Amino acid sequence: MDRLTLSRIDEDLDSSEVAELCFLCRDVVPRKRLEGIKDARELFLRLEEKGVLNDLFLKELLNTIHRADLLRVLETDSRPSNETVVTPVLSDYRKVLYRIYDDMTEENLGKLKFMLTDKVGKRQLETCQTALDVFAEMEKSDFISDTNVNLLHQILPELDHELANIIQRYTQGMRSTSLCKHMTPEQLSITETQPNVNRSIHTDAEPQPPSRPDQSEYYPLTHNPRGLCVVFNNEIFTGSELKDRGGTQKDADALDTLFTRLGFEVVIHNNLTAAAMLDEIRSISTRNFQNDDALVVCVLSHGERGCVFGTDGNKVHLEDLTFPFTSGRAPTLAGKPKLFFIQACQGDQYQKGFVPCTLRPGEEENERGLETDAGPPPEAVPSQADFLIGMATVEEYKSFRNTVTGSIYIQELCRQLMSSAESREMDDILAVLTRVNREVSKGDYLHSKQMPQPKYTLTKKLVLKYVT
Template sequence: MMDRLTLSRIDDNLGTSEVAALCFLCLDVINRKRLEGITDARVLFERLEEKCLLENPSFLSQLLRTIRRADLVSLLETDSSPPEETDSNPILSDYRVMLYQIYQDVTEENLEMMKFLLSDKLGRRHIDTCRTALDLFAEMEKVGLLSSTKLDHLYTTLLEFDRQLASTVHDYMQGVNRPGHTASLPRVSMDYQRVNSSPQQNQTTLSISETQPRNVGQSVVPDAEPNIESSSSPDPTEYYTLTRNPRGVCMVINNEQFRGPEFKDRAGTQEDEKALCNVFTQLGFDMEVHNNLTAEDMRREIKTLGKRNFSSHDVLVVCVLSHGDIGCVFGTDENKVCLKEFTQPFTSVRAPSLAGKPKLFFIQACQGRGYQFGAQPYALSQEEDGERYLEDDAGPVHGQTVPAEADFLLGMATVPECRSFRNTVLGSIYIQELCRQLLRSADSAANDDILSILTRVNREVSKGEYKSFKQMPEPKYTLTKKLVLKRV
């Protein structure tokens, strides 16, 4: 039996939320009813003693390490050998640890999203009592929606608003080797914009709720982390050199409020701005943000940027968030700027300090009025409330441009003549997925280059169905080497 003085010292150092987490982690070894209402670690230790789980400190050590209290583990004075599973000393459940990892990464906003998405399955009364993700998981287990062998509901729920959290579940499912597993299909809805839609595309305009989730459906489990390339060292001549800190400049032009009668304001675009600033700051870029620029203001900012000396930078990134049409985007005055006007100031002739360096342009805007249809559209039900969250960034129709000079990449949210979609609460489908994949690659051991990242963006965005329509991003590039972006 463990020393009670040690247990008392551990209890004194544990907060209420930590005790709740420990109780959740113990649900596979102690009856749920015996754990309900416990707020004091001393009571939990009594329950563990009843099950002979404190005959040695190994199991408690596992619990404390899981909740990242290594300082308390040291009080147990365990040896360094890994614990062996016996009837009285079980190994902590990988399933519980996986759920706890998700709980640690769930933000307050994510928690509200989860509660909304699960309210029809768990009931409002039970949802209202859930203060943490662990509470939600426990309620899901009670009604049979969640177990170590039943993770579909959790996976599809997380996939609605955070693919990184969903990937944690996916990785666990891969680890337990469950062949033939397929996630159930979540409900989907579509994005919309434009004040004066054509009659055949006219949709009812609904009010926007700030508490609704992203309604981006997914029907396929995303691929696992890519394999690390062969152990042979990469050829440095195949990669752009990234040695400077900061790596370069990332300019974001974010047009939300439009002055004329033709375009609606672009609700949700501020979330794209936040995501881009977060990602490229972590990748080592100096951020510059310009909000609500007219067409002439956009031209002026781009020309001013093109006149700088980039000798101390390795990369240039420009992100434009606005309404658009084929080959152009619109200023807040509803006048257009051709895409080539964004790239021309940075050619090797006009900006020699950028010669041989990658220049990335990401454009979140429609490229026409058309809609894309899937070859085999899913027969999914559509919630009326879902229609209010997705809009498009379209404008009136005309020629496209592709940067012909070397070392350019133009990442378009959609193919020509088609619309792109934006969630009015959580941001555009394309930019949000781009940011997720950039961070995934930045943290991966694999040497993924930007084209591999954009291929994954294409795949993930194209899986979605937005109110029965599809979206297909399109990268265009004249890169001459591989570009790998990692955290600085």
Template sequence: MKGLNMDRRKLSQIDEELGSSDVEALCFLCLDVLNRKRLEGIKHARELFLRLEEKGLLDNQTFILHLLRTIQRFDLVRFLDTENQRVVETDSCPLLSKYRVMLYKIYEDMTEENLEKLKFLLKENLPRRLMEKSRTALDVFSELEKAELLSQTNVDGLLEYLLRFDQKLASLVRDYKDGAQLNLHCSMNDKQVCVGGICAGRQSLPALLPQKPVLSIPETENYFGGMTIVSDAQPITKPCSPPDEAEFYALVHEPRGLCVVISNEKFTGPELGLRRGTRKDEETLEALFTKFGFKVVLHRDLTAQAMREEVNTLGQRNFINEDALVVCVLSHGDQGCVFGTDEKKVSLKELTLPFTGIQAPTLTGKPKLFFIQACQGKEFQKGALPCPPKPAQEKVQTQLEEDSGPVYGETVPSDADFLIGMATVEECKSFRHVVTGSIYIQKLCEMLEKSAESTEPDDILSILTRVNKEVSKGNYMGQKQMPQPKYTLTKKLVLTFVKENMN
């Protein structure tokens, strides 16, 4: 294989093609093969190449190719005329540290917002001046390594912090941990291993070594700091609970998020009637979510196609500076769908699909709430009445209408962080008062407001359970209504009033 000592012209050209961020990344990736001091002050790739040459790492093209492939400079890989040459790597002796490649991937995928979150969380572990000086995640990782708070064998603290705000980044660390433990077990082969004073050969390893050790650290304890030391024979019987913040969705931006209300009142076809009372639902939703700190956008009387276009456009929006999305659809409906004003169907899946992690990456890890006021079929929800309706109720009952239409599908998305609050269960009707608004939306807003006014607000699922109870107690045109929440939330969501919006 031709040595790179014979290709100095190419190295010089590669140096010209690499920007400062590329050089910074290459230096970080080389921290396991070069002394940190030898890498300090390097501004140009040619300086790094000289250091690598001194260590004999440029005797062939393998190492430099692996570096370029890792930072995804495939144009330079092709430039070296080695496109058909495979980089040889084994699990036992990788060309680049899997630990460092893992950190580089985190750096690549980390947004500016998440970098600021990480630096904020680390303020008690590292001096403020170091965090202010750190421009990138690579700088942060380097400072953690200098302080001996991060290493190939100690990534638990980093994992705990990433779990607070980005599950995908945390999965990179978790995958590395699992792979490192597997390699540790495999590398022991037939060596004798002693655990807690008990020695065993290779066959006994699975029983003696935990496959996935769990590290739990209380909120007040330094995540990267000191370790509790116990004897090999002394188990930790009371693991600490994870921090409370990790259990709740963060609502910190102004505005908190976007609340979109699609309200269909007037239908152009012969089958679906005027939805009197929907204006009251609009007013109630707008007033409530404004107090929650959301920007409220109202769309009235949309056709099926217009509804699709609206949610698709909304899904392409940048939500990086918002914490949540709320979509309220007030219309006639059938099983698994709602109707546009042209009496054509829009499936609930069409409403949620534009906001999955793949379609709307800036909403990943953030709660997406859908409240659907519409019938889901033609059946009435039956119930046992304790006594006959009183005559005084007749007038009220005649002002109730159904949000029904001609029925069909599954609505809960498979992706995380969705909640779909349905006014009724599948195949059944929901009811709307022509003056005071729909039963479900009004009771939902009432319960949300009561919780927000409480000294100890409830999470959204507890509130929806209360809504179920309150709505199901009612008697509507001699029938019952049973709401149904469906969710894939991964944390608790607590909605509270923003002070400036309470007046």
């Protein structure tokens, strides 16, 4: 481009506008090459080095920062363009962040920095003069990216409704784009352009004649209260290298509200050591459950494969949580559902996302060998029968928790159980947990995935509804 034209544009841009342009160009020019730029001429040189300095890109930059007046300067440059056909465009991600910055008040900027202190760091945030500076620091710490704006999605509703709407619209568009991007052409043609009467999706949509459920297939829920719900909520860890679990109180509150409405007696234990957790479990197991229909135990803590941690950093094995409630140990619970929900990591690995491939019907089920669980139960209740263990993640992998809004798994679990409890449909707990699996697995958390895993030996259907 003509140097004189670029110089004229540079003269009309102040330092704050140059900083805005630098932020918008972070997808095109490496971050280190943008550091220390004081005027637009330096930025133009960096863009020229990358071979992306052209009229179209510069016009989009100027339009985004509301300097359409400078487009007239570009129009006076009548030189023919030598640029390649592939023209860089500003990503929707950059433009969305700019819109949030543009609409953010000083008061909301202060609140944003405060809410990010535990994540980004107080020292880094003190140097941030604008929301764009904050976003840049979040990107350095890998808290946001073009494919992951979950943290902003959770924080902005606390600040301003309009800001939340901006990120909400971007998230919806991102999910739609991601869905199309990860579909094979065959999948797109089947679901979108070839409505075939032989496809199972068509037959699933046909109305089914109403049928009266066989009550013998369901666990009876007749007592009030329905039973006991115990929540172990470990937030503050002492005497170990484990970090405190900010946001866990949101999970405890959500579980309290949910199971109270479902008719359970809720007891919450905060910040117990491993020994104290085991003592409490043993104490609960001696209870007479004759007038209880079910038992629910929720554990909110750190963990690794096959165990969770007490606040002292010592392990509590999952089998030590469930064994005291087996039929032989707690006979008044025999034949009754015992639900365990575990919000904790089960390893230190991060799950990646992969494009799905088509499996033959029944292939996955056969590999898991579920046939043995599907046979008719013997007359005597097996020791390990009637358990359901809802794990936040599969073994070896991490689970995720937001320090402001709570953990991904527990919050989705409560949402789905509440929705099911309010519905007229008789969806059982396994159908609900399948929806939890689906919704959690859709998300992108720090560029990783999370896959919850229910394990069960239930012998009947369990349907949870609000007690009126």
